Amino acid sequence: MRVVVTGGTGFLGAHLARALAERGDEVTCLDVAPGTPLLDGVDGVQIVRSDVGWWPELMRHLQEARPDVIFHSAGILSAFAEERPEAAYRVNATGTLNVLEAAKILGGIRVVFTSTVATYGSGIGATVDETTQQRPATMYGVTKVFGELLGDYYAHRFGIDFRGIRLASVIGPGRGPGGASAYSSLIVSDPARGRGFKVPVTEATTMPLIYVKDAVDALIRVSEVEERSLRRRTYGVSGFSPTAGELAAAVRDAVGGADISFAPDDHMVEIVHSWPQRLDSSEAREDWGWRAGFDLRSAVSDFVAELRAHREWP
Numbered sequence: 001m002r003v004v005v006t007g008g009t010g011f012l013g014a015h016l017a018r019a020l021a022e023r024g025d026e027v028t029c030l031d032v033a034p035g036t037p038l039l040d041g042v043d044g045v046q047i048v049r050s051d052v053g054w055w056p057e058l059m060r061h062l063q064e065a066r067p068d069v070i071f072h073s074a075g076i077l078s079a080f081a082e083e084r085p086e087a088a089y090r091v092n093a094t095g096t097l098n099v100l101e102a103a104k105i106l107g108g109i110r111v112v113f114t115s116t117v118a119t120y121g122s123g124i125g126a127t128v129d130e131t132t133q134q135r136p137a138t139m140y141g142v143t144k145v146f147g148e149l150l151g152d153y154y155a156h157r158f159g160i161d162f163r164g165i166r167l168a169s170v171i172g173p174g175r176g177p178g179g180a181s182a183y184s185s186l187i188v189s190d191p192a193r194g195r196g197f198k199v200p201v202t203e204a205t206t207m208p209l210i211y212v213k214d215a216v217d218a219l220i221r222v223s224e225v226e227e228r229s230l231r232r233r234t235y236g237v238s239g240f241s242p243t244a245g246e247l248a249a250a251v252r253d254a255v256g257g258a259d260i261s262f263a264p265d266d267h268m269v270e271i272v273h274s275w276p277q278r279l280d281s282s283e284a285r286e287d288w289g290w291r292a293g294f295d296l297r298s299a300v301s302d303f304v305a306e307l308r309a310h311r312e313w314p
Contacts, residue, residue: 001025001026001068001069002025002026002028002065002066002067002068002069003020003025003026003027003028003067003068003069003070003071004027004028004029004030004062004065004067004069004070004071005017005020005027005028005029005030005070005071005073006030006031006050006052006070006071006072006073006074006095006099007030007031007052007072007073007074007075008027008028008029008030008031008045008047008073009029009031009033009034009035009036009038009039009047010031010033010036010073010074011038011170011172011174011175011176011212012073012114012170012212012215012216013029013031013071013073013074014029014036014038014039014174015038015172015174015212015213015215015216016071016073016216016219016220017029017039017042017045018038018039018042018045019216019220020220021042021043021044021045022042022044024044025044026044027044027045027046028045028046028047028048028061028065029045029046029048030048030050030052030058030061030074031047031048031049031050031074032049032050032051034047034049036174037174037310037312037313037314038173038174038313038314040312048065051091052072052074052091052095052096052098052099053090053091053095053098054098055098055101058095058098058099058102059098059102059105062102062106063106066106067109068108068109068110069109069110069111069112069223070099070103070109070110070111070112071112071114071219071223072095072099072111072112072113072114072147073114074091074095075088075091075095075114075140075143075144076088076091076092076140077140077178077179077182078118078138078140078141078179078180078181078271079177079178079179079180079182079268079271080178080179081140081143082138082139082140082271085139088139088140088143089139089143092139092140092143092144092146092147093143093146093147096113096143096146096147096150096151097150099111100150100151100154100160100162103154103160104154104158104160109160109161110162110163110223111151111154111160111161111162111163112163112164112165112219112222112223113147113148113151113162113163113164113165113234114164114165114167114219115144115147115148115164115165115166115167115234116141116144116167116169117166117167117168117169117208117236117238117275117276117279118136118138118140118141118144118275119134119136119141119144119145119148119166120132120134120135120136120141120275120276121134121135121136121137121141121274122137122273122274122275124276125276126206126277126278127276127277127278127280128236128276128278128279128280129236129279129280129282130166130232130234130235130236130283132276136274137271137274138271138274140179147164148164148166148233148234151163151164151233151234152233152234155233161227162233163222163223163225163227163230163233163234163235164222164233164234164235165215165218165219165222165234165235165237166234166235166236166237166279167210167215167218167237167238168207168208168209168210168237168238168239168241168279169181169184169207169208169209169210170185170209170211170212170215171184171185171188171209171210171211171212171299171303172185172211172212172213172215172306173185173189173303173306173307173310173313173314174212174313174314175189175212176314180268180271180272181207181272181275183197183199183200183201183244183268184207184209184244184247185303187199187244187247187248187251187260188251188254188255188300188304188307189303189307189314191251191255191258191259191260192251192254192255192303192304192307192308193307195259196259196260196261197259197260197261198261198262198263199244199248199260199262199263199264200263200264200265200268200269201244201262201264201265201268201269201272202244202262202264202269203243203244203245203248203262204243204244204245205243205244205269205272205273206241206242206243206244206277206278207241207244207272207275207277208238208239208240208241208275208276208277208278208279209238209239209240209241209242209247209296209299210237210238210239210240210292211239211292211293211294211299211302211303213293213294213302214237214239214292214293214294215237217293218237218284218290221288221289221290222235222284222288225287225288229287229288230287231283231287232283235281235284235287235288235290236279236280236281236283236284237279237281237284237290238278238279238280238281238292239292239294239295239299240294240295240296240299241277241278241279242296244262246296247296247300248262250296250297250300251300253297253300254300254301254303254304255304
């Protein structure tokens, strides 16, 4: 199968591209970044410099790749999006419009969209599901709601086979700074590399998380489901919801002598506290058999093992 992954040299995109190539797919990664150690030595992956926000460039590269499926994961994350909202709109919103318009013109392409728990706002309760109203308080969340609704529109108006995953915050090796939820990965990777880490939220801060291998599995699974089995176009998918204190304890158990302290940053706390604490995945479970393979302890343990096995990974 021919596959395009937008944002394919980013954290989630690269893990997804790696998994697709390892099962035998022909993968083209489109990204403004020229490469990533996460894809070093992986056969079957071509990396092409491309900006999803620039229509002529994106269309030319999709015509050349001739994909059966586009996994659209390109985007500017929450903290950077707040610093540069105009850039976030161009990449996240206009980029999604460009991907869907290209799929319409080229025909026969399935589009799998990566959305986020950040599409929910504050004051909606601790647990959310597909029926919860989405009123995000960040540019990142706003653009992702736009992407979900635009995909719905293109499905109904033009017959595009669009489906999406509204992911909890994804943790795993290779994730760097840039999103307000990045602490949930850096709290593992920095101590595992022998560095101290100051957590920018309070110990009581609770956030829904999903390990990157489960996130990749969910994206691939939803891409393969028969369209008639889907009751909706976008499904919430989560793994576990620890407090930051519980996450720190799991890291200390996995990494002897881990130097972790808490230094809450008011701006980061405000962003994270605008998100729900738990994301209900029951509809994904009922419609296409979603099951998380990792809990908090096994995710942290595997995370650390992967970093030790791949010293070149960031």
